[in-house]
Amino acid sequence: GSGTCHSSSDLIQRFPEAKFFLIDIAENMLNQAALLAHKKRVLIHADFDALPFSANSMDFVFSNFALQWSINLNHTFKEIYNVLMTTGY
Numbered sequence: 001g002s003g004t005c006h007s008s009s010d011l012i013q014r015f016p017e018a019k020f021f022l023i024d025i026a027e028n029m030l031n032q033a034a035l036l037a038h039k040k041r042v043l044i045h046a047d048f049d050a051l052p053f054s055a056n057s058m059d060f061v062f063s064n065f066a067l068q069w070s071i072n073l074n075h076t077f078k079e080i081y082n083v084l085m086t087t088g089y
Contacts, residue, residue: 001023001024001025001026001029001048001063001064001065001066001067001069007062007064008020008022008041009036011062012040012041015060018040018059018060019040019042020040020041020042021042021044021053021058022041022042022043022044023043023044023045023046023047023048023051023052024043024044024045024046025045025046025047025048027045030043030045048063048066048067048070048076048079048080049070049071049072049075049076049079050079051079051080051082051083053083054083055082055083056082056083056084056085056086057083057085058083058084058085058088059084059085059087059088059089060088060089061080061083061084061088061089
């Protein structure tokens, strides 16, 4: 649930070499996020209960005010765990 991408600006400063994949199920949020487009941000219309990433493909997963919308939090955490590399956070 990337929302308007407000939090990603701080993450980009903290991890300047990283590429950021921001997902949200709400197209309107992604439309707002597009206004803050940054070459390191890739906006993806998706649901965190069906993440569109390969297993072991992410170093880091961040959520701010999104997980409370999960219908099945155990499943959501399994999705997150699946995409995280073994050395991921």
